[in-house]
Amino acid sequence: MLQFAVSGPFVVRLDNQHSSAQTKNMTVLPPSSPLTLGQQLLQEGRELLAQGDKELAAQVLVRARDERDVVLDAHALIEENDLIGSFRNVMGLDCTISEQDDIFGFFRGHHSSRNPLRDYLADGWRTLAELMVLLESVDQPLLKAGRVLEFASGHGRFTRHLVKAMGSSRVVVSDVVPSAVEFSRSTFGVDGFLSASVPESVQWPARYDLVFVLSLFSHLPRATWSRWLKVLYEAVAPGGLLVFSTHGTKAANFDHVTLDDEGYFFAASSESTAIDEQEYGTTFTSEAFVLARIAETLGADKLVHKVPVHFWNHQDAYVLRKP
Template identity: 75%
Template sequence: MTVISDGSHSLSLGVQLLEEGRALLERGDRTAAAQVLSRARDERDVVLAAHALIEDHELVGSYTNVMGLNCSISTEDDIFGFFKNHHSCRNPLRDYLADGWRTLSELMLLLEAVDQPLLHTPQVLEFASGHGRFTRHLVKAMGPGHVTVSDVVPSAVEFSRSTFGVEGFLSASTPEEVRWPRQYDLVFVLSLFSHLPRSTWARWLAALYGAVAPGGLLVFSTHGLKAARFDNVSLDQDGFFFAASSESNAIDVQEYGTTFTAPEFVRARIAETVGAHQLVHEAPVHFWNHQDAYVLRKPSL
C-alpha cells in the first residue's frame, strides 16, 4: 500500500484516488471519475469502496455491465476477504466473481450427469450461502423466484435477500434447530461438509436430506483425498481429519473449522444416515478441481 504525505497527515494512494473519484462524481465528470476509480479499485485498502462507486453509478468498467448480473459485494463477505488477502490473487474482484460463475458451470455439469438439469429444477435451496458469491449467478440462471438461501450469519441472509431478491431464512448452529420453510427440489451445499467437526457431520447430512422434496436431490461437496494430499493432512483410521481453523470470521472455529474426509468415510455416513442406495453419483475433485461432489436422490412418493 502506497502512502502519500501532505505534511499534516498521510493518506494511502487508494484513499487519495477514492476521494478524487468522489469529487469528480459530485462535479458530474463521470468519464474522469471512472478512470480514477478504476485505479483506486486496484488498491487493496479501498477495493470494495471503489468497486461500489463504479457499480452504483454504472460507470465504464462496471462488472455488472460486463457480466449482466448484480455484482454488489458485501463488506462483510469473508470469501471476498480470502481472495483479497491471498498472496496469489492479483485481481480479487475478477477472481471472486469468476469463481461463482465457475461454480455454476460445475453444478450444471453435475446435474446433467444425473439427468436433472438445473433449469428444469423448480425450487433450489442454497444452504450455507454466505454473502452471495454463488447466489448472484444462480439468480441470473434461474430468476430470484426459484432460489432460496440460508446461512447461520444474519447479515449474509439479509444481504442476499435485499440485493438479489431471493427468499432467505436463518440457519442455526445445531442442525436439529433449523426450521425449514418447505422442501426443495435441489438442496445445494457447497463447502459446508468441508468445515464440520465429527460431532455434527452426520447430523447435518440427515437434516439437509430432510429438506429435500420427494424425487429431489441433495448435492454437497467435501475436501477429499486430493485436498488432503495437497495440504499434507493425514486422515485417521476412519478417513477423517478436523482442524479448528477456517477463513470465516463470523463462526466459531469449533463448529466451523477445516475438514478432510475420505470417500469411505462419506459413504459410511450416507449409509448409516439416509441409506447407501440414496447415493446416485460421485464426482472426485469436481468443484474448483479441489472438492469432491456427492449427489443423493430422495425417492419419489
C-alpha cells in the same frame, strides 16, 4: 482516450479535453498527506462524481480499485454509478459485494489472487458451470428444477449467478450468519431464512427440488457431520436432489493432512470470522468415510453420483436423490 500517470501521491491527467478551470477544481493532495494512494484516488473519484464528471471519475476509481485497502469502496462507487469498468456491465448481474463477506476477504488476502474482485466473481460463475455439468450427468438439469435451496450461502458469491440463471423467485438461501441472509434478500431479491448451529434446530419452510450445499461438509466437526447430512436430506422434496461437496483425498494430500482411521481430519480454523471455529473449522474426509456416513444415515442406495475433485478442481461432489 483519457490517460493517467500516477507519480507518488499525484494523479496527473494526460489529455487536454478539460479546461484549466475544470482542472483547478480538482483536489491535488500534497506529498505530506497521510492518506494512502488508494485513499487519495478514492477521494478524488468521489469529488469528480460530485462534479458530475463520470468519465474522469471512472478512470480514477478503476485505478483506486487496484489498491487493496480501498478495493471494495472503489468497486461500490463504480457499480452504483454504472461507470465504465463496472463488472455489472460485463457480467450482466448484480456485482455488489458485502464488506462482511469472508470469502471475498479470503481472496483479497491471498497471495495468489492478483485481482480479488475478478477472482471472486469468476469463482461464482465457475461454480454455476460445475453444478450444471454435475446435474446434467444425473438427468436433472438445473434449469428444470422448481425451487433451489442454497444452504450455507454466505454473502452471495454463488447466489448472484444462480439468480441470473434461474430468476430470484426460484432461489432460496439460508445461512447461520444473519447479515449474510439479509444481504442476499435485499440485494438479489431471493427468499431466505436463518439457519442454526444445531442441525436439529433448523426449521425448513418448504421442501426443495435441489438442495445445494457447497463447502459446508468441508468445515464440520465429527459431532455434527452425520447430523447435518440427515437434516439436509430432510429438506429435499420427493424426486429431488441433495448435492454437497467435501475436501477429499486430493485436498488432504495438498495440505499434507493425515486422516484418522475413519478417514477424517478436523482443525479448528477457517476463513470465517463470524462462526465459532469449533463449529466451523476445516475438515478433510476420505471417500470411504463419506460413503459410510451416507450408508448408515440415509442408506447407500440414496447416492446416485459422485465425482472426485469436481468443484474448483479441489472438492469432491456427491449427489443424493430422494425417492
